Amino acid sequence: MSAPAIETHDLHMHYGQGRTEVRALDGVDLVIEAGEMVSIMGPSGSGKSTLLHIVGALEAPTSGTIAVAGRHYEGLGDKELTELRRDRIGFVFQFFNLLPSLTAEENVTLPAVIAKRRDPAVRERAMKLLERVGLGERMDHLPAELSGGQQQRVSIARALLLSPELVLADEPTGNLDTKSGREVLRVLRELNKEEGHTIVIVTHDPAAAATADRVIFMRDGKLAGQVEGGSTRRAAEYLASLQTEAEPVAA
Amino acid sequence: MLRSFNSLALRQLRTRPLRSVLTAFGVVLGVGMVFGVLLLVGTIRATFDEVIDSAWGETDLIVMGEGNGTMAEETLDRIKNVEGVRQAAGMVGGMFTRLEADGSPVKGPKGQVLIAGYETRGYQPYDFRLVEGRKIATGREIMVEQNWARDRGYDVGDRVRVAGPTGQTELPIIGIFKLTSSLNVGGLGYAAMPLGAARREFDQPEGWLQISIAALDRGEVEPLRRRVEQVVGSGANVQTPGEVSDQVSEQLAGLNTVLYFFSGVALFVGGFLILNSFNMTVLQRMRELGMLRTLGASRRMATASVLTEALIVGAVGTLLGLALGLGLASGLISLMRGMGVPVGALDVTPSAAITAVVIGIAVTLLAAFWPAHRAGRVSPIRAVVGDAQARGSVSKRRLAVALVLFLPGLWFGGSFWFGSESETGGLAAYGGIAMTMAMFAGMAIAAPFLILPVVRWLAVPIRRVLPTGGRLAADSLLSNPLRTAATAVALTIGLSVVVVNSSMSASFVGTVEDQVDKAFARDVTVQAQGFTIEQGGGPGVPRSVQGAIEAMPETGTVAPLRALSLELPGINKGPAQGIAIGVDPARQPSVDGTEFQGVSQSEAYEASSGAGSSSAAPTPTGPASSAATRSRWWAPRDGSGRRSSASSTRSARSPEWRCAFRSTR
Numbered sequence: 001m002s003a004p005a006i007e008t009h010d011l012h013m014h015y016g017q018g019r020t021e022v023r024a025l026d027g028v029d030l031v032i033e034a035g036e037m038v039s040i041m042g043p044s045g046s047g048k049s050t051l052l053h054i055v056g057a058l059e060a061p062t063s064g065t066i067a068v069a070g071r072h073y074e075g076l077g078d079k080e081l082t083e084l085r086r087d088r089i090g091f092v093f094q095f096f097n098l099l100p101s102l103t104a105e106e107n108v109t110l111p112a113v114i115a116k117r118r119d120p121a122v123r124e125r126a127m128k129l130l131e132r133v134g135l136g137e138r139m140d141h142l143p144a145e146l147s148g149g150q151q152q153r154v155s156i157a158r159a160l161l162l163s164p165e166l167v168l169a170d171e172p173t174g175n176l177d178t179k180s181g182r183e184v185l186r187v188l189r190e191l192n193k194e195e196g197h198t199i200v201i202v203t204h205d206p207a208a209a210a211t212a213d214r215v216i217f218m219r220d221g222k223l224a225g226q227v228e229g230g231s232t233r234r235a236a237e238y239l240a241s242l243q244t245e246a247e248p249v250a251a
Numbered sequence: 252m253l254r255s256f257n258s259l260a261l262r263q264l265r266t267r268p269l270r271s272v273l274t275a276f277g278v279v280l281g282v283g284m285v286f287g288v289l290l291l292v293g294t295i296r297a298t299f300d301e302v303i304d305s306a307w308g309e310t311d312l313i314v315m316g317e318g319n320g321t322m323a324e325e326t327l328d329r330i331k332n333v334e335g336v337r338q339a340a341g342m343v344g345g346m347f348t349r350l351e352a353d354g355s356p357v358k359g360p361k362g363q364v365l366i367a368g369y370e371t372r373g374y375q376p377y378d379f380r381l382v383e384g385r386k387i388a389t390g391r392e393i394m395v396e397q398n399w400a401r402d403r404g405y406d407v408g409d410r411v412r413v414a415g416p417t418g419q420t421e422l423p424i425i426g427i428f429k430l431t432s433s434l435n436v437g438g439l440g441y442a443a444m445p446l447g448a449a450r451r452e453f454d455q456p457e458g459w460l461q462i463s464i465a466a467l468d469r470g471e472v473e474p475l476r477r478r479v480e481q482v483v484g485s486g487a488n489v490q491t492p493g494e495v496s497d498q499v500s501e502q503l504a505g506l507n508t509v510l511y512f513f514s515g516v517a518l519f520v521g522g523f524l525i526l527n528s529f530n531m532t533v534l535q536r537m538r539e540l541g542m543l544r545t546l547g548a549s550r551r552m553a554t555a556s557v558l559t560e561a562l563i564v565g566a567v568g569t570l571l572g573l574a575l576g577l578g579l580a581s582g583l584i585s586l587m588r589g590m591g592v593p594v595g596a597l598d599v600t601p602s603a604a605i606t607a608v609v610i611g612i613a614v615t616l617l618a619a620f621w622p623a624h625r626a627g628r629v630s631p632i633r634a635v636v637g638d639a640q641a642r643g644s645v646s647k648r649r650l651a652v653a654l655v656l657f658l659p660g661l662w663f664g665g666s667f668w669f670g671s672e673s674e675t676g677g678l679a680a681y682g683g684i685a686m687t688m689a690m691f692a693g694m695a696i697a698a699p700f701l702i703l704p705v706v707r708w709l710a711v712p713i714r715r716v717l718p719t720g721g722r723l724a725a726d727s728l729l730s731n732p733l734r735t736a737a738t739a740v741a742l743t744i745g746l747s748v749v750v751v752n753s754s755m756s757a758s759f760v761g762t763v764e765d766q767v768d769k770a771f772a773r774d775v776t777v778q779a780q781g782f783t784i785e786q787g788g789g790p791g792v793p794r795s796v797q798g799a800i801e802a803m804p805e806t807g808t809v810a811p812l813r814a815l816s817l818e819l820p821g822i823n824k825g826p827a828q829g830i831a832i833g834v835d836p837a838r839q840p841s842v843d844g845t846e847f848q849g850v851s852q853s854e855a856y857e858a859s860s861g862a863g864s865s866s867a868a869p870t871p872t873g874p875a876s877s878a879a880t881r882s883r884w885w886a887p888r889d890g891s892g893r894r895s896s897a898s899s900t901r902s903a904r905s906p907e908w909r910c911a912f913r914s915t916r
Binding site: 049053056057058059078079082083085086087089091093094095097099100101102105106109110111112113114115116118122123126158170 | 252253255256259262263265266538539542543544545546547548549550552630631632634635
């Protein structure tokens with residue numbers, strides 16, 4: 001049996017000291033299996049984005065362990081963490097983070113350029129991915145010539161170029177209108193099924209969260225339950241109960 | 252698909268064309284100044300080398316009186332008898348003023364013609380190449396330099412109308428010679444005339460301005476020089492043509508120091524502009540740099556991407572800077588020619604271009620190093636949080652570093668530029684410039700501590716006058732203190748250089764005016780054209796002119812004066828170059844109000860006439876002959892504030908350098 005895509009144990013992330021200390025993560029134990037598509041929801045300040053950043057090796061936790069596809073982060077230096085991000089993790093950001101000077105195709109192939117992989121197969125995959133996200137006709141367009149939804153689809157293609165085991169999406173629909181947001185989520189869902197990537201989405205939007213196989217909830221830096229995906233209503237109700245009740249109803 | 256990660260740098264520059272152009276402008280200015288100065292200095296040096304090489308073809312040694320003074324007639328015969336001398340020839344020189352058709356003088360360097368008189372038979376001291384007509388032979392005839400003749404429209408057969416020591420005359424041009432292909436001496440003309448006629452025209456019946464020597468054995472010039480030096484005594488300089496050229500270079504060293512300083516400042520300000528610009532670029536690109544790190548770019552790649560951008564900006568800026576430098580040097584050369592400084596055609600050397608390119612790119616990379624280093628330190632989390640809380644703040648350590656650079660820089664740099672010691676030697680100059688740069692660097696680092704309170708203070712009235720715009724502007728300035736300070740200090744440094752320069756010039760002019768007011772208690776000063784007192788006065792005013800002035804009914808007092816450059820006895824740090832001025836103690840006080848410290852004028856003259864000091868001063872004629880008369884010499888106080896004195900003898904037959912006289916009315 002293969003290792004889980006993500007496995008964290010007693011993960012803590014504290015900012016500040018003494019009376020001003022903030023516990024963004026306060027003992028998170030989480031397992032996400034390979035090939036799963038999971039959403040993380042929670043009120044503002046619940047620690048969901050911090051968890052995503054730590055899993056993505058963008059920040060180091062205060063304490064606790066973390067492993068992605070069996071590879072533990074503890075003791076890794078900056079160089080190893082950089083390679084880990086490059087080879088195993090794809091990122092999709094709320095603000096797309098495309099380079100304005102590069103065309104859609106060049107933005108998608110950027111991870112390969114950074115990894116110094118310039119074989120024709122990379123270019124072929126980039127074109128295939130752009131066609132898959134519905135931008136086959138706009139490969140030569142600059143980001144400024146694309147809509148928000150289209151830019152986010154370019155960034156999804158970029159995240160998937162080197163076929164990472166894990167794709168982390170931080171509020172991928174947060175900057176899009178409803179229609180574009182749905183389109184982006186549909187693409188993520190389909191790619192998850194077609195290519196088997198593990199996808200973790202952090203979102204405020206119950207409709208976006210419901211696209212996933214399961215929805216994990218956080219509150220005050222701790223896991224606060226989970227529900228099965230597929231139902232916007234279920235996700236919304238659970239989130240509402242988190243915000244109003246002292247202890248949320250068990251799923 | 253991008254060819255490489257580094258090719259991203261070019262794309263990034265293209266997305267910010269205006270900033271890229273403005274950043275390159277910093278490099279353009281710096282490199283332009285450096286290249287322009289290198290070209291100018293090289294051209295001046297090459298001009299003198301070329302003139303000296305072409306003028307003194309066969310000459311191995313040149314003998315000149317101290318301060319361009321006239322050497323006694325017998326000096327030439329004594330030199331001819333020195334063992335190892337193959338040939339020796341003397342030269343007399345006279346400065347003439349060209350006249351317009353109506354008899355009025357042509358003013359400035361354009362009106363001046365320097366005529367050399369020498370023996371036309373036997374050994375020829377100069378290697379003029381005749382290009383038209385014939386060489387001078389005998390009588391009142393001249394040959395003139397080609398470029399000058401062409402520019403003035405003279406040809407063989409024409410007559411040049413001039414005024415000289417013996418009055419107005421017309422001199423026929425019988426030949427045109429070539430000195431160098433490129434020399435343009437700002438209008439000053441060079442001409443040659445047979446010796447006999449020259450002595451009459453110049454009113455110099457005896458003596459030599461210059462003696463040229465050809466050695467029997469060109470490999471034995473050094474021992475020959477020592478023998479000649481023994482014969483002529485310490486009052487004359489014996490030099491090789493190369494040394495004459497080196498001497499000119501030494502005289503230019505002070506000018507070079509100032510030029511190098513200004514180019515250094517231009518580079519410094521340019522570097523600042525680059526630092527500032529790339530700092531802002533890195534701050535604005537936090538999110539982008541973070542994103543590149545999430546995609547797997549290493550710290551080194553992020554650093555290299557900024558340095559590559561800098562390299563491109565530096566390369567483009569350097570190329571444009573070379574063009575600017577070329578234009579600058581051409582302009583300065585035209586300006587110098589206009590002022591009468593002899594400068595040849597622009598001498599573009601590969602070494603100057605290579606130096607400017609290396610300096611330009613090195614300064615760009617150096618200035619971009621810190622921003623590039625910052626780019627490498629950008630955390631991948633910036634991909635998500637952008638530049639929130641990334642803006643720099645100022646620390647106490649920064650203030651300490653600033654003071655450590657600023658205070659010694661102010662002290663030592665200030666004493667170099669404004670101190671009483673006029674040290675312009677290489678090491679002192681570079682040290683002074685380096686300390687000044689350290690002062691500027693200290694200013695730059697300390698700027699946030701000074702500029703931010705000023706901004707806050709200025710913000711108050713601006714907010715009142717412009718409630719919305721003023722508030723936005725003040726908030727924007729204070730939101731990133733380091734950027735605000737860096738921008739302001741770049742301007743401060745540029746302006747302070749301009750202010751220091753103009754105040755130095757103003758105070759210099761003021762001092763000179765003050766001295767002139769005191770020293771010139773006379774109505775008219777008569778002196779030979781083309782020779783300043785600092786150069787020793789040259790051939791001087793003919794006796795006949797002095798006599799003519801004395802004969803004028805309006806003349807009250809005529810006070811002749813002679814100058815001699817010499818080594819003053821050591822006061823603080825060993826011998827120093829000075830000028831001894833020989834005067835008539837009875838007449839001088841009525842034409843010169845120079846104040847002496849602690850003693851009266853008569854005491855000053857008297858104190859300087861002691862027998863003990865007479866041996867300390869060199870004389871242009873060698874050992875004093877029985878025919879020589881003793882003049883009294885005094886020298887204005889030197890840099891240490893102490894009065895020094897010297898005494899000398901002169902050939903009784905040599906003319907006075909200057910006559911100052913006061914009218915009876």
